[in-house]
Amino acid sequence: MVEKLITVDQKKKIFHLHNSKISYLLSVEDGGTLCHLYFGKRVNDYHGQLRYPRVDRGFSGNLPGSLERRFSRDTLPKEYSTAGEMDYHTPAAIVRQKDGSNALFLTYKDYQIVDGKPDLKGLPHAWVKNNSEAQTLIVTLEDKKTGLLFDLLYTIYRDRAVITRSVKVRNEGKEPVKLEKVASMQIDFVGRDFETITLPGAHAHERTIDRNHINQGIHAYQSHRGTSSHQMNPFLALVDPETTEFNGDAYGFAFVYSGNHKFEVEKDQIEQLHVNVGINDFDFNWQLKAGQSFQTPEVLMVYSDHGLNQMSQTFHSLIHDRIMRSKFKDSLRPIVVNNWEATYFDFDEEKLKPIVDEAKKLGIEMFVLDDGWFGHRDDDNSSLGDWQVFDKKFPQGLGHFADYVHEQGLKFGLWFEPEMISYNSNLYKEHPDYLMQVPGRQPSPSRNQYLLDLGRKEVRQNIFEQMSKILSSGKIDYIKWDMNRHLSDIYEADLPADRQGETYHRYVLGLYDLLEKLDQAFPDILLEGCSGGGGRFDAGMAYYEPQIWCSDDSDAIDRLFIQEGTSLVYPQSMMTSHVSVSPNEQNGRITPFKTRGIVAMWGDLGYELDLTKLSHEDRESVAKQVKEYKKIRQITQFGKLYRLKSARTSNQCAWEVISPDQNEVILSVVKMMASGQPAITKTKLVGLDENRHYEDQDSHLVYGGDELMNLGIYDPVEQGDFKAQMYHFKAID
Numbered sequence: 001m002v003e004k005l006i007t008v009d010q011k012k013k014i015f016h017l018h019n020s021k022i023s024y025l026l027s028v029e030d031g032g033t034l035c036h037l038y039f040g041k042r043v044n045d046y047h048g049q050l051r052y053p054r055v056d057r058g059f060s061g062n063l064p065g066s067l068e069r070r071f072s073r074d075t076l077p078k079e080y081s082t083a084g085e086m087d088y089h090t091p092a093a094i095v096r097q098k099d100g101s102n103a104l105f106l107t108y109k110d111y112q113i114v115d116g117k118p119d120l121k122g123l124p125h126a127w128v129k130n131n132s133e134a135q136t137l138i139v140t141l142e143d144k145k146t147g148l149l150f151d152l153l154y155t156i157y158r159d160r161a162v163i164t165r166s167v168k169v170r171n172e173g174k175e176p177v178k179l180e181k182v183a184s185m186q187i188d189f190v191g192r193d194f195e196t197i198t199l200p201g202a203h204a205h206e207r208t209i210d211r212n213h214i215n216q217g218i219h220a221y222q223s224h225r226g227t228s229s230h231q232m233n234p235f236l237a238l239v240d241p242e243t244t245e246f247n248g249d250a251y252g253f254a255f256v257y258s259g260n261h262k263f264e265v266e267k268d269q270i271e272q273l274h275v276n277v278g279i280n281d282f283d284f285n286w287q288l289k290a291g292q293s294f295q296t297p298e299v300l301m302v303y304s305d306h307g308l309n310q311m312s313q314t315f316h317s318l319i320h321d322r323i324m325r326s327k328f329k330d331s332l333r334p335i336v337v338n339n340w341e342a343t344y345f346d347f348d349e350e351k352l353k354p355i356v357d358e359a360k361k362l363g364i365e366m367f368v369l370d371d372g373w374f375g376h377r378d379d380d381n382s383s384l385g386d387w388q389v390f391d392k393k394f395p396q397g398l399g400h401f402a403d404y405v406h407e408q409g410l411k412f413g414l415w416f417e418p419e420m421i422s423y424n425s426n427l428y429k430e431h432p433d434y435l436m437q438v439p440g441r442q443p444s445p446s447r448n449q450y451l452l453d454l455g456r457k458e459v460r461q462n463i464f465e466q467m468s469k470i471l472s473s474g475k476i477d478y479i480k481w482d483m484n485r486h487l488s489d490i491y492e493a494d495l496p497a498d499r500q501g502e503t504y505h506r507y508v509l510g511l512y513d514l515l516e517k518l519d520q521a522f523p524d525i526l527l528e529g530c531s532g533g534g535g536r537f538d539a540g541m542a543y544y545e546p547q548i549w550c551s552d553d554s555d556a557i558d559r560l561f562i563q564e565g566t567s568l569v570y571p572q573s574m575m576t577s578h579v580s581v582s583p584n585e586q587n588g589r590i591t592p593f594k595t596r597g598i599v600a601m602w603g604d605l606g607y608e609l610d611l612t613k614l615s616h617e618d619r620e621s622v623a624k625q626v627k628e629y630k631k632i633r634q635i636t637q638f639g640k641l642y643r644l645k646s647a648r649t650s651n652q653c654a655w656e657v658i659s660p661d662q663n664e665v666i667l668s669v670v671k672m673m674a675s676g677q678p679a680i681t682k683t684k685l686v687g688l689d690e691n692r693h694y695e696d697q698d699s700h701l702v703y704g705g706d707e708l709m710n711l712g713i714y715d716p717v718e719q720g721d722f723k724a725q726m727y728h729f730k731a732i733d
């Protein structure tokens with residue numbers, strides 16, 4: 001018999017979601033209050049004994065009409081808090097009603113258990129292959145006065161330490177309401193002294209790991225730039241102070257959404273923790289008429305009892321297996337050469353051909369034509385929105401150049417920035433109203449460009465048709481979808497004044513709609529995401545784009561930090577990483593070519609330089625790296641990642657990737673600074689089969705799996721900063 005994943009104690013009204021790894025428990029308490037009991041390591045049977053202590057606390061009030069002073073919604077750990085219910089925590093939801101009030105009082109109504117997982121229409125989400133791999137609990141809370149119903153959706157997978165959560169608000173009342181805030185989840189922890197881990201950053205400095213003690217108060221980690229942003233990735237982990245890469249509890253929350261987000265962590269007056277994750281309530285105001293419903297995006301909640309590394313592995317397999325849908329998700333990702341840092345805007349067909357020729361000789365598999373091939377774009381001041389080929393650069397048409405690339409045996413990729421418009425464009429001349437702007441105000445430029453009003457169907461249709469014309473030639477194998485500014489001048493021309501608070505979210509829904517249409521129409525094109533590097537690197541985009549350009553900072557040493565932070569949540573196959581020139585064009589750092597290759601091989605390898613200008617030695621290095629990468633990419637792109645050492649805390653960065661059958665292992669070690677008296681260091685591997693023997697493919701030395709894990713190997717002692725070494729071990733028995 002298939003084991004049930006959700007059990008309900010009807011009498012005590014306790015819901016238990018469980019698999020072999022985790023349990024999630026909730027119950028209905030006094031006053032119909034949905035109480036959070038537990039999320040963590042699996043418990044077999046919960047006997048209902050964890051009753052929240054009844055304490056009379058000053059200034060934490062009680063249930064309406066009740067004289068019981070020892071029960072307060074202000075202290076009880078809950079599943080979903082709203083404004084106006086005698087709970088002073090940051091509410092998960094705020095709803096403005098016809099009478100001007102925003103008070104709700106949610107009480108338990110009923111529940112439903114469904115096999116599998118309902119689709120979230122129009123939104124990216126984790127999916128199921130068949131209904132037996134997951135079950136979903138839907139607990140409905142109601143507000144009797146307004147007739148609003150809140151369906152809290154919880155899905156548990158059979159084999160994953162993951163709960164997904166989202167909320168659907170249904171207006172079954174008679175009056176319209178305004179949703180001013182609807183978080184996708186709330187979770188309250190009692191008696192845990194957690195620290196937060198977040199991934200803040202900036203353009204060319206994305207996703208740097210930040211770990212902090214939590215003080216009393218409300219801490220918000222958020223974006224209101226219209227995208228998930230470089231500045232704060234939509235991710236949060238809560239860890240014990242003693243949690244490390246391989247030990248201790250780690251709770252990870254990743255938001256499957258690419259727009260404004262907000263993670264609120266509140267340590268309250270009695271040191272309980274309250275966490276909300278959802279669409280940012282900044283400038284959010286959604287009209288919900290009688291009979292309408294609103295579905296929030298989804299949050300992936302991961303629990304690990306073996307530190308951050310296990311948390312990351314759980315996210316990696318979930319995002320790869322059950323968020324990505326592209327037919328390329330399991331395919332070996334091609335080695336790319338991209339002309340951006342090679343030529344910037346200064347190119348034409350004749351200048352590009354020698355790069356293609358060189359790429360062919362070096363074994364590179366795809367040529368990506370970056371920005372500047374369309375309209376009359378010679379710099380970043382014009383042509384966004386005009387997706388027709390720039391005749392001056394391609395006098396015989398784009399197809400002619402694509403044919404040339406294909407004849408050399410390479411695939412052909414093309415850059416687009418579909419969400420943008422330049423003043424200096426035909427699109428603007430024809431449709432000035434497509435540009436997102438507030439009537440009567442001059443919109444602010446950023447990189448000399450403006451946003452399209454993507455919430456409007458007509459605007460999306462125009463861009464879809466323009467792109468389709470080019471893509472239906474059948475000559476494009478890959479798209480790099482860029483987005484080089486954030487939203488401002490928020491206004492949707494199709495909406496009335498009192499609904500402008502819907503604009504940010506409608507923009508994201510419009511973006512998803514456009515991506516979905518393109519995915520459906522051109523399933524054979526590999527889509528790579530980008531937003532000035534990794535400005536929209538989130539689980540939502542993974543649903544449409546199985547890989548994303550990690551950062552505009554291509555310096556190998558900066559990339560150690562960026563890629564480590566990225567790998568907390570996102571799998572290696574999702575990170576594109578290119579070798580570029582030294583001194584690096586973003587930070588001027590000089591690094592060995594070998595190191596640049598080894599660091600780029602952490603993700604999907606490519607080259608972002610002019611191959612025709614390489615020294616003989618560097619050219620040899622590219623050929624060697626390409627050959628090597630083809631041997632190992634199945635493992636590096638899809639294997640299990642172990643972060644062994646971090647450059648944040650040591651003079652080295654080391655990561656290991658291992659094939660699922662434990663047959664092959666890639667180990668890379670980068671040393672940061674050289675020293676006159678170098679310390680002797682070792683690297684110990686993890687996750688190998690201790691009973692098998694592994695041969696180093698380079699030196700042919702043989703080691704026991706247990707030797708590599710317990711004794712380790714000495715790191716090379718070399719002169720010079722930023723030296724790196726890569727090892728490839730294969731099991732021989």
Ligand code: GLA
Pocket residue numbers: 340370371415482484530531532533549551552
């Ligand atoms: C962004 C991308 C770059 C490049 C440029 C082109 O910055 O991240 O890789 O495509 O745009 O304008």
